[in-house]
Amino acid sequence: MSLIEDIFAMRLINYVPSRPGAIFLAALPFILLFVAYSIASDIRLTANPQDKLLPAPSTIVETAERLFTVPDKRSKEILLWNDTFASLGRLFGGVAISATLSLILGIAIGLLPYARSLFSSFIAVMSMVPPLALLPILFIVFGLGEVSKIVLIVIGITPFMTRDLAQRVMEIPNEQIVKAQTLGASSWVVAQRVALPQVLPRLISNVRLSLGSAWLFLIAAEAVASNVGLGYRIFLVRRYLAMDVILTYVIWITLLAFIIDWALKALSRRAFPWMEAGL
Amino acid sequence: MSFVGVTNVWQRYGDRSILERVNVSVDEGEFVSIVGASGCGKSTFLRMLLAEESPYKGDISIEGGDTAVEPNRERGVVFQKYSVFPHLSVRENLIAAEAFQNPLGTLRGSARKNAETRADAMLERIGLNHVLHQFPASLSGGMQQRLAIGQAMTAKPRILLLDEPFGALDPGTRLQMHDFLLELREETNMTVFMVTHDLDEAFKLGDRVLVFDKPRWDPQDPGLFGATITYDFDARDKGIPYQDILAAYPSLASA
Structure with missing residues (x-):
């Protein structure tokens, strides 16, 4: 633990993100999830264009438009x-x-x-x-x-x-x-x-x-x-x-x-x- | 006959005695301070005056009435904290003192208007008219206690009970509250019982100072005997009751 804290100037509990930083951090998990899904979907669709398990984001948007x-x-x-x-x-x-x-x-x-x-x-x-x-x-x-x-x-x-x-x-x-x-x-x-x-x-x-x-x-x-x-x-x-x-x-x-x-x-x-x- | 009569009151929780043989009679308009060590039963005594709990034995009567079984409008109370309603504004807290006795707890029409007028007068009196629409949580401790006292007075009780009312205030605010309470007393001649830990405060504000202590003590069983009033000081004239006796009875000087 002390090894990690040696690298930083303060204790980790005292680091508070700035306002833009906080917004970026809040958005980060959403972005990562979307990117991970897109990549996985792309890999499967490249292997088999008929794959139904992970439809491309664009397909979901089209379906959503149709459903609504x-x-x-x-x-x-x-x-x-x-x-x-x-x-x-x-x-x-x-x-x-x-x-x-x-x-x-x-x-x-x-x-x-x-x-x-x-x-x-x-x-x-x-x-x-x-x-x-x-x-x-x-x-x-x-x-x-x-x-x-x-x-x-x-x-x-x-x-x-x-x-x-x-x-x-x-x-x-x-x-x-x-x-x-x-x-x-x-x-x-x-x-x-x-x-x-x-x-x-x-x-x-x-x-x-x-x-x-x-x-x-x-x-x-x-x-x-x-x-x-x-x-x-x-x-x-x-x-x-x-x-x-x-x-x-x-x-x-x-x-x-x-x-x-x-x-x-x-x-x-x-x-x-x-x-x-x-x- | 005395205004408040406490006759041979005992209190015990299970087999633990708290109070025994408490007798005291208080005249209308007297300010009674109650002091004693922690756990000596002075708060229990106040709760019994409040009728929040009933004595195990004995009677507590106001103007010769029966011992009350639950709190009512004869008794006003101010606690050390939580005495005002946090969800009501300052002004609504005072209006509640009149409205709560109605079946629905509200006032309508002209009754409401009149209550508002009286509430505004009271706010003026207790110096809170500049914060009337704020909520208690945004007030200082002293202001909250002034509001609590004003609220209790609005209901026009026969006796006012104060349970360490200034215990949570800083010393400066405490002195201001003393002046405030003394002024208010001068105007209303209210009968007051105040429990306090502060002896100076007890003698400064009170006409009488009652001390609660255990006259009997069993070292093998500390809960065996209860406390009672061991001293009953006359606290008028700064606790020296006869220093001005010549002013009252000039004939004594010539004798």
Whole structure:
């Protein structure tokens, strides 16, 4: 270790990149990934122009253009947009239900000792159940329609969000709860005017963290049984080894997830200015 | 009859005694400082005055009322920190002191307008009118405590409880806060209980200084006996109560 540090004038932990340097470093992994893919694709296509496994970047762009703009021959609809709206509807439905449930349960568990005794071990156990193992049960109980997919997302992310929110409510200094009581606040007012506003920022960051799992559950459910949706399409075209379509969809899903995450972050900053007042 | 009456109060956690046989009676408008070593039960005593916890035995009454089982608007409180709501602006913190007693915790229409007017007057009084739209986290420690005191006073409690209110402040700010509190007291004649570690502060601000300590001590079982009030000083006139007695009773001089 000392050998490395002899070469540098300072400890490595004290080197901070300049702003342009930081931007370059942030871009570097993306560039490297693209270059590596292009080279690999080129090698395979040179050996066999019919190769479908690693389509050239230009092919992916062409496919993407077609998928986004050209309607399907039979249905006269653009499938990618249909898939997107169907998937986003399920995703937002599931996440919205989970967020509402976890908020109500979390505040109740955090503030009411009776609710804590009643629910906290139950939710701790429930959060250990692997949600995908329940998928067959959900399909049997709720059918193959929308409900089972939304329920899978809800079952998958609600326990974790509830536990975290309850923890945050319990972390509100007791002084504040007592203070509110000395100002005459009822339990409801403590929940609504003291606890709720202080855990809402946490709810948003919870949603951001849970979106990854929510996508996972959504795509899994769509892959198993569906007739429209981003996950359904990917698993459908897999049969034809249509890597260009799969890669377009994967990039599109990644982009959607990124935009949603960014929007939630922006919302959190705007809606909760008091969070950053001290910084 | 006394304003605040504490009668034969005991407190214990499990089989550990904290307080035993605490008796004290306080008149309306008295400022009572409470001092003692760490772990002597003075904060426990304050929490019982606050009704955050109930005594194991005995009664605590305000104006002859029953021992309270939970905090209410009769008791205002300022803690060392976390006494104001971080998600509400300075002004909203004061309005909350009036709004929280409503079923939904909010005020509407003319009630809201009146509360805003009173909040602005209080902000003027506590010298925070220039930061009314800021959030507590952006205020200095002294300003936060002034806001906390203003918030507690806005609810017009019968007694005001201060739990080491200036413990986290630097010495200069602490002196400013003393002046602020003395002025405020002069105006309102509020009954105040203040727990502090600072003896100078206790005697400077208080009319009375209560000292908590353990009169009995079992070296084999330190938790066996609890603490009680071992001294009850008259702290008026700089702690020398009779130095101005001739001014009050001139007839004594001629005798």
